[in-house]
Amino acid sequence: MRFGVLGRVQVWTAEGELVAVPETKVRALLADLLAHQGRAVRANRLIDDLWGDDLPANPTGALQVKVSRLRHALEQEPGGGELVVSRPQGYSLDIDPGSTDAGRFTELIVRAEDAADPRTRVALLDEALTLWRGPAFADFADSGFVRPTADRLEEQRLSALELQAEVRLELGEHALLAGDLIDLVERHPLRERLRAVQVRALYRAGRQSDALASYGDLRKRLAEDLGLDPGPELVALHQAILAQDPALMAGAATNVSGGYPVGRLPAEVSGFIGRRAEVAQVKRLLSNARIVTLTGTGGVGKTRLALRVAAEVREDYPAGAWLVELAAVENPELLVHKVSETLDVQDRSSRPPMEVLFDFLHGKHLLLLLDNCEHLIDECALLIKSLLRFLPDLTVLATSRQALRIEGEQILAVPPLALGESGDGVAGDSEAVRLFAERASATSPGYAVTDASRPVLERICRRLDGIPLAIELAAARIRVLSAEQLLERLDDRFRLLSKGARLAPPRQQTLRSTIDWSYGLCTEQERLLWARASVFVDGMDLTAAEAVCSGDGVEPAEVIDLVAGLVDKSILIREERAQEARYRLLETLRAYGRDRLRESGADTGFRSRHRDWYRELVHEGERQWLGPGQVELFARLREEQGNIRAVLDQCVTEPGGAQVGLTMAADLCSYWIAAGSLREGRRWLELTLALDDAPTIARARALSVSARLAGLQNDFAAVEPMLHEGQPLAERLGEGQSRAMFTHVSGLRALSRQDLPGAVVLFEQARRRYLELDDPIYAALSQMYLAAAHAHLDHQEEAASLFADAVSTCEARGEVWLRSYALCMSAISAWRAGDVASAYELAREAMRLKRPFNDRMGLAMCVDVMAWIAAHERDDERAAVLLGAVGALWRSLGGTLSGYLTGYHRQCEEITRARLGGTQYDVALRRGAGLHMDALVELALGREVA
Numbered sequence: 001m002r003f004g005v006l007g008r009v010q011v012w013t014a015e016g017e018l019v020a021v022p023e024t025k026v027r028a029l030l031a032d033l034l035a036h037q038g039r040a041v042r043a044n045r046l047i048d049d050l051w052g053d054d055l056p057a058n059p060t061g062a063l064q065v066k067v068s069r070l071r072h073a074l075e076q077e078p079g080g081g082e083l084v085v086s087r088p089q090g091y092s093l094d095i096d097p098g099s100t101d102a103g104r105f106t107e108l109i110v111r112a113e114d115a116a117d118p119r120t121r122v123a124l125l126d127e128a129l130t131l132w133r134g135p136a137f138a139d140f141a142d143s144g145f146v147r148p149t150a151d152r153l154e155e156q157r158l159s160a161l162e163l164q165a166e167v168r169l170e171l172g173e174h175a176l177l178a179g180d181l182i183d184l185v186e187r188h189p190l191r192e193r194l195r196a197v198q199v200r201a202l203y204r205a206g207r208q209s210d211a212l213a214s215y216g217d218l219r220k221r222l223a224e225d226l227g228l229d230p231g232p233e234l235v236a237l238h239q240a241i242l243a244q245d246p247a248l249m250a251g252a253a254t255n256v257s258g259g260y261p262v263g264r265l266p267a268e269v270s271g272f273i274g275r276r277a278e279v280a281q282v283k284r285l286l287s288n289a290r291i292v293t294l295t296g297t298g299g300v301g302k303t304r305l306a307l308r309v310a311a312e313v314r315e316d317y318p319a320g321a322w323l324v325e326l327a328a329v330e331n332p333e334l335l336v337h338k339v340s341e342t343l344d345v346q347d348r349s350s351r352p353p354m355e356v357l358f359d360f361l362h363g364k365h366l367l368l369l370l371d372n373c374e375h376l377i378d379e380c381a382l383l384i385k386s387l388l389r390f391l392p393d394l395t396v397l398a399t400s401r402q403a404l405r406i407e408g409e410q411i412l413a414v415p416p417l418a419l420g421e422s423g424d425g426v427a428g429d430s431e432a433v434r435l436f437a438e439r440a441s442a443t444s445p446g447y448a449v450t451d452a453s454r455p456v457l458e459r460i461c462r463r464l465d466g467i468p469l470a471i472e473l474a475a476a477r478i479r480v481l482s483a484e485q486l487l488e489r490l491d492d493r494f495r496l497l498s499k500g501a502r503l504a505p506p507r508q509q510t511l512r513s514t515i516d517w518s519y520g521l522c523t524e525q526e527r528l529l530w531a532r533a534s535v536f537v538d539g540m541d542l543t544a545a546e547a548v549c550s551g552d553g554v555e556p557a558e559v560i561d562l563v564a565g566l567v568d569k570s571i572l573i574r575e576e577r578a579q580e581a582r583y584r585l586l587e588t589l590r591a592y593g594r595d596r597l598r599e600s601g602a603d604t605g606f607r608s609r610h611r612d613w614y615r616e617l618v619h620e621g622e623r624q625w626l627g628p629g630q631v632e633l634f635a636r637l638r639e640e641q642g643n644i645r646a647v648l649d650q651c652v653t654e655p656g657g658a659q660v661g662l663t664m665a666a667d668l669c670s671y672w673i674a675a676g677s678l679r680e681g682r683r684w685l686e687l688t689l690a691l692d693d694a695p696t697i698a699r700a701r702a703l704s705v706s707a708r709l710a711g712l713q714n715d716f717a718a719v720e721p722m723l724h725e726g727q728p729l730a731e732r733l734g735e736g737q738s739r740a741m742f743t744h745v746s747g748l749r750a751l752s753r754q755d756l757p758g759a760v761v762l763f764e765q766a767r768r769r770y771l772e773l774d775d776p777i778y779a780a781l782s783q784m785y786l787a788a789a790h791a792h793l794d795h796q797e798e799a800a801s802l803f804a805d806a807v808s809t810c811e812a813r814g815e816v817w818l819r820s821y822a823l824c825m826s827a828i829s830a831w832r833a834g835d836v837a838s839a840y841e842l843a844r845e846a847m848r849l850k851r852p853f854n855d856r857m858g859l860a861m862c863v864d865v866m867a868w869i870a871a872h873e874r875d876d877e878r879a880a881v882l883l884g885a886v887g888a889l890w891r892s893l894g895g896t897l898s899g900y901l902t903g904y905h906r907q908c909e910e911i912t913r914a915r916l917g918g919t920q921y922d923v924a925l926r927r928g929a930g931l932h933m934d935a936l937v938e939l940a941l942g943r944e945v946a
Contacts, residue, residue: 001077003093003100005034006153007133009140013077021073025050029066031140033084033093034100035149042090049145067091101131102153109160118167119355122389125164126382132157158188165197173392174204185214189221192231199234203241203248211241264322264342265310265369272308273438274417274431275301282309282412286367286395289410290388293373293398296414298588299469302399303371305414310369310397317395319366327372327587328538328642331649332379337680339368339383341641344933346676346856348893350715353679358390360892363930365393372587373400381406416466419458429454432461432471439475443568447478456483463490469588473515476569515592522569528554529562530571530585531600534593535610538642539575539584548609552602577639607650611657614640614647615664622667626777628814631852637671644668648684658692662702669705674817674853676893678709685709697738700730704741711748719745740769744782751789759789777815780806784822791829799829820849820858827865828901831872840869844941851937859937860889864905866940871908878939879912880921884928885936 001019004010009031011019021027032041032049047059056062067084074080085094097103108128115121136153137146161184168177181198188194195218202211215230215238222228230238240248282305285292294302307323314321324342329335336353340360347356368387373380381404384396388408398404403411417431429437429449436457441447449457460483464470474486481489519527532549533540540548545563550556563583566572572583585593597603621637637644644664651661665684672681685706689699703726710718723742730738747762763786770779787802803826810819827842843865850858863886870879883905913921931939 001074001080001083001095001099003030003034003095004133005031005137005149006101006105006131007135008138009034011074017076019073019076019080021070023066023069026066026069026073028140028143029063029070030093031137031143032145033091035137035146037093037095037097037100037103040087040089040092045145046091049143102136104128105131105153105160106156109156109163112160112163118170119358119390121167122164122171123386125160125167126385126389128160129157129164158191158194162191162193162197165194165201168389169197169201169204171390173389174201177201178205178207178210189218190225192218192234196234196237199237199241200248208241208244212238215241264320265307265314266323272304273435275305275308278305278412278414279309279312282306282397283313285410285412286313286397289408290394291384291396291398291404291406291408292410292412293400293404294412294414295400295403297467298401299467299586300414300416301468302414304468306369306371306397306399310367314367317365317367319364321367321369323369323371325371326376326380328646329376330537330646332376333683334645334680335376335379335383339370341677344854344856346854346893348676348678348713348857350679350710350713350718354386356892358387361387361391361394363393364391366395368394368396370396370398373398373404374402377402377404380404417461417468417471419462419466430458430461432464432466433457435468436461436471436475439472440478443476444479453483456487460487460490463487469586473569473571479568515589519592519596522571523562523565525554525558526562526565526569526571527596528552529559530566530589531593531597531602532606533566533572533583533585534590534597535606536584536643537646538640539582540643541580541582544613545583548606548613582639610643611647611650611660614644615660618644618664618667622670625670626813626815626818630814630816634671634674634817634853637668638675648688652684652687652691658688659696659698661688662692662696662698666698666701666705669708670817672709673712674855676854676856678713682706682709682713695729695733697733697735700726700733700735700738704730704738704745707745708741708748711745711752714752716749716752719749736769736773737775740766740773740775740778740782743769744778744785747782747785747789751785756789756793760786760793763789776809777813777818780809780822781818783809784818784825787829788825791832796829796833800826800833803829816849817853817855820846820855823849824858824862824865827862828904831865831868836869836872839865843869847937847941856889856933857893859933860886860893861901863889863936863940864901868904868908871912874915876912876915877920877924879908880916880924881928881931882936882940883909883912884925885931885939886928887925888929888931889933889936 001014002012004012009021009027011021011030013019021030028050029046032046043060043063047055047063050063050066051059067086071081071084074083083094085092098107105128108124108131112121112124112128115124135141136150136157137143140146141150165177165181177197178201181194181201185191185194185198195214199211199214202208202214215234218234219230222230229235282292282294286309294306296302310321310323322342324339326335326338329338336357340347340353340357343357343360345357345360347353349356370380370384377400380398380400384398384404385406387394388396403409417435419430419432433449433454437447437449460474461471464474474490477486519530522530529545529549532554533545535548536544542560542563546556546559550559554562563572567574567583571589572585575582575584584590594603597606617640618637621633624633648661648664651657651664661684665681665688668681668684672678685702689702689706693699703722707719707722707726710716710722723746726738727742729735730742743762743766747759747766750756750759750762763782766782767779767786770776770782783802783806787799787806790802791799803822806822807819807826810816810822823842823846827839827846830836830842831839843862847859847862850862863882867879867882867886870876870882916924928936
């Protein structure tokens, strides 16, 4: 049971349900006991606190009644009544300090004060301050018995705010603080610690006169109100500002922006109707705020409005405007990963994902459009708050059915389309009718609004409340119904659902009515397909629809016509892809379909078919990965990430799914690596391995894959227990693939420890084992590392021969990704041997092969090599720019070069700095750090080596 005093006095069960504590006197008794937590309160004191001079006839008996009622209220949680204890000294509430929000608040503050990392401190302080729901003991603020405790808690809150401001200043948030502290300082003008932070923030933000004015205001108030002078710390700060002491700027953040136009917004595939006023309003809000949220009911057009605004303002953001679609993210733990994935952040480290995301976004002036936040509202709010706090150049535009409720948020409730007159303020059809006409003409070419149909269409749109989704669904029916028939059918459907959920907003009821009506106009088979297609989390192609959605009334050959029918009715959205079309349900329609599927009792069966389809897709993908068609296969798997994640999540959250999850996560090994998703792969493997410890082949494979991913992150502490369990298991089961991979991982470990002779033995052993399994590509993988070990032992001829053979093996079988790495490592070997021209050509070819995979780690390795080559040729300016660029790239990946290569990177830095001089070197380094990825690749490839 949990108790709250940071706001109104409240009680919750362990499951988070609010416990009703009736009657004011009973709640006052609870407040009194909470205010004196840990101490018994004498009966006479409680009587005085509760009744004062207005005593009941039998005060002791009345108090016992209130105590009994409090115990009864707390019994909503088993044993809760026993928390109110009668002692010789009086009554007490026998609870741990951590079971109150005040105790939790104090604990978090102590942890924040002890934390060394400023980001950790801010996160803890944020968590602590969000516990406050209002003034402490808010419903008993005028009662003297809680006043001392409430005052103490308020002082703790203000001290926490001051500490938070100091840490934010340490993190370089002076520009934000200069504005954020205005209200707080006005409410507490005599707090010197708070004023010192504000003065420093103003000065660092370039507002010296305002900083001096703030100090002068404090000095005047102290003199007039208290007859005191500012303390010595503030006096010294004032003198430092007058002297413009450079030490005042210590820790002030600086930003580097490459100014390269980037971003990811989908093109509009249908006309954007009206919304001129809303577009202008959102743009005004974005010009003054860093977080703008578009709220409104499902289907009202939040996403379309946000996309239009983002497209119009993207030129204002040098790092671009990026759409992050969250509808398919069902697991809150994947939120940060989804944002990072959209931004092309490839994290190969074992650092916290948020740290890597912060490093990637630092210094980038960027607009982030987070779409469909409502099902992850708390997680989105925390993420956005943290991002905005640490990244002063970031702006967020969000869409959600409810506000995020975070500091600085500007909210626009998106209204329905204008009815009865043009939304542009000119004569003509209303926005709603124009939308109807545009969508109707798309399905029925030649359709146009006439004087006769206009009044009917206005009535239809009005009955649909001007909600775009409802209007579009209606317009899709104009192929088979007249406007008058549409209006008649709306009458029937609206009456059917007029008694919906009493507390639901009317527009939600109307949207539900529209969806029910659209469902009613579908054929029985179309309804079946709609419901079954709802198991796809992130769209489907036709082949998947035929495999998963057919059966029990729908033949596979009929699926294509049913899909076409649902596309015509705007139920399924058709999306163009490079190879084939995909189809998806709008999220509202998908949720509706899931409800229908559950009602039919077929939910479990079709979710199992969905799981089996993607299990087979992943298995076939792993089988075909190391061969021709690899680029297309990578694109296919990347397209299906939402569905694959949903299946993996199903495997780890529902009984009986562990073995399927183990197999799928292991089969995705090559994809995890090529996509730069080492962390995600390890996460799924850890979850599935924890569910089932049976000594199976699936477990042996999963352990070997998890060990390989950890090894690629240089996390060999995690590798050890996997080798300890997995190697004997693979040997006992005779599972050759796992045995070979464990040997390969052992070679990686030896290489990281600079045990080159040991690495040679292990990689040679792994290579032979793969060849015995008739797996020449994986043999080439081990051979590539074997060659690297020989190269570092100065066995140059043997290394060159092994590298060339690995490249030939891959090339002969149409393999691309591994070949690119073999070429890059061949380039390193050639550079070490002094063959700079060959090294350049090899690295250049490796970069060309890597680009379809967007392989940031591989590209970083190649650019590093290009920097070494430039330094070797004494092209020091170019070398320094490349070093700056690749340094930023490694930081965005959360890691560095593999341990055995870091020495070459450091040597290049030292030589280049010595020849250029510190100042020129630093300027070139900063220029490189600001380059966009495309510009970086062009620079790396833009010069031939003699």
